[in-house]
Amino acid sequence: METVEPFEEAIDLIRDAGGDAFKLCFQCGLCTASCPWNTVRTFMPHRMICESRYGLVDLEDESWWQCTTCDQCVERCPRGVAITDILGSVRKILLDFEYRMAPASLRSAMGGLSGEGNPWGGERKDRSDWIKDTGIKTFSEADEALYFSCCTPAYDTRLGNVARATGRILQKAGVGFGTLGSKESCCGESVRKVGNQDVFESLAKNNIKAFQENGVKEIIATSPHCYTTFKNDYPELGGIFEVSHVTQVLDRLISQGKISFTKEVKKKVIYHDPCYLGRHNGIYDEPRNVLQSIPGLQLLDELNAKENSLCCGGGGGRIWMETLKGERFSDILVAQAAQQGADILATACPYCILNFKDSVATGEMDGDLEIMDVAELVELAL
Ligand code: SF4
Numbered sequence: 001m002e003t004v005e006p007f008e009e010a011i012d013l014i015r016d017a018g019g020d021a022f023k024l025c026f027q028c029g030l031c032t033a034s035c036p037w038n039t040v041r042t043f044m045p046h047r048m049i050c051e052s053r054y055g056l057v058d059l060e061d062e063s064w065w066q067c068t069t070c071d072q073c074v075e076r077c078p079r080g081v082a083i084t085d086i087l088g089s090v091r092k093i094l095l096d097f098e099y100r101m102a103p104a105s106l107r108s109a110m111g112g113l114s115g116e117g118n119p120w121g122g123e124r125k126d127r128s129d130w131i132k133d134t135g136i137k138t139f140s141e142a143d144e145a146l147y148f149s150c151c152t153p154a155y156d157t158r159l160g161n162v163a164r165a166t167g168r169i170l171q172k173a174g175v176g177f178g179t180l181g182s183k184e185s186c187c188g189e190s191v192r193k194v195g196n197q198d199v200f201e202s203l204a205k206n207n208i209k210a211f212q213e214n215g216v217k218e219i220i221a222t223s224p225h226c227y228t229t230f231k232n233d234y235p236e237l238g239g240i241f242e243v244s245h246v247t248q249v250l251d252r253l254i255s256q257g258k259i260s261f262t263k264e265v266k267k268k269v270i271y272h273d274p275c276y277l278g279r280h281n282g283i284y285d286e287p288r289n290v291l292q293s294i295p296g297l298q299l300l301d302e303l304n305a306k307e308n309s310l311c312c313g314g315g316g317g318r319i320w321m322e323t324l325k326g327e328r329f330s331d332i333l334v335a336q337a338a339q340q341g342a343d344i345l346a347t348a349c350p351y352c353i354l355n356f357k358d359s360v361a362t363g364e365m366d367g368d369l370e371i372m373d374v375a376e377l378v379e380l381a382l
């Protein structure tokens with residue numbers, strides 16, 4: 001049997017990059033047992049943690065880029081190990097020492113984030129193109145809240161209506177809001193999770209400066225990824241704002257009677273819990289309250305709902321990386337929704353919507369299952 005010495009220099013690098021949590025792991029393997037990758041391929045986070053602990057990391061192993069940061073393993077770990085922090089710290093070292101080994105699509109997204117403030121290849125000046133013909137205005141200090149659409153609805157034409165529907169609902173409900181258009185940059189959540197702390201800090205500082213200079217106190221976010229970043233990560237960089245996810249705002253406006261419905265939506269709807277809204281932030285009830293308040297709508301839950309929700313596959317920067325056919329969690333989720341008899345698979349995250357729309361298209365399910373954001377369903381009933 002070969003004996004391998006711990007590689008102290010690598011251990012120190014991982015520790016310095018935030019991966020010190022490996023010392024708590026006692027190798028029970030529950031993280032591997034609970035990781036959704038093992039429904040489609042072999043993926044062993046407990047072994048990766050062990051490799052990190054002894055500094056024996058294979059920089060060419062593509063597994064380091066697989067984790068979607070869905071937090072399923074973190075929820076189950078009996079020792080409270082910050083598993084995604086360990087995997088993220090190795091990603092940081094990979095980017096520092098073997099940048100060329102990062103997936104090409106990821107390098108392209110990071111280039112766009114550094115240059116134009118978004119990962120989708122759009123120009124900064126076009127960030128507010130989605131607003132056209134909606135009457136949504138530029139944020140001013142007199143407004144109650146900044147509406148932050150997220151880069152994905154801003155640049156992906158398939159998702160622009162999510163932001164427009166949200167804007168039109170807020171207008172009808174009498175909420176004073178605006179956007180900061182080309183002054184906004186990506187929130188930086190996913191680039192941080194792939195290990196690029198420098199680009200994250202640059203994006204975050206740019207946003208914090210723009211928000212503070214324009215007198216923003218409250219932010220309404222469409223993406224759970226933006227929501228979690230503004231709420232949980234920006235304060236440590238000096239950006240302290242009141243942050244709500246759109247579903248929380250809609251739930252509040254409906255219960256206050258500021259949104260009232262005039263139409264029925266006679267559809268069977270399955271709600272998918274996005275990881276960053278549910279497991280990461282505990283927001284399970286508000287989107288369901290909103291959907292249940294829509295007249296005529298029949299709400300069903302996914303087979304694995306709430307804390308057990310299966311990730312769509314888009315977190316942790318995976319939204320920018322290719323996932324092989326046969327390994328896409330979103331394919332499983334749209335197939336389950338169709339088998340449960342749903343007309344619509346609804347969710348509240350642009351990454352989930354993007355992945356589900358791709359799965360419906362590649363699975364030739366167009367016409368069988370519609371993918372919609374909760375806000376789009378609300379607008380249908382106004
Ligand atoms: S579940 Fe926690 S303690 Fe068990 S192997 Fe995974 S990280 Fe280690």
Ligand code: SF4
Pocket residue numbers: 031034035036037045066067068069070071072073074083084
């Ligand atoms: S965060 Fe999700 S994808 Fe990543 S190792 Fe844990 S269970 Fe697997």
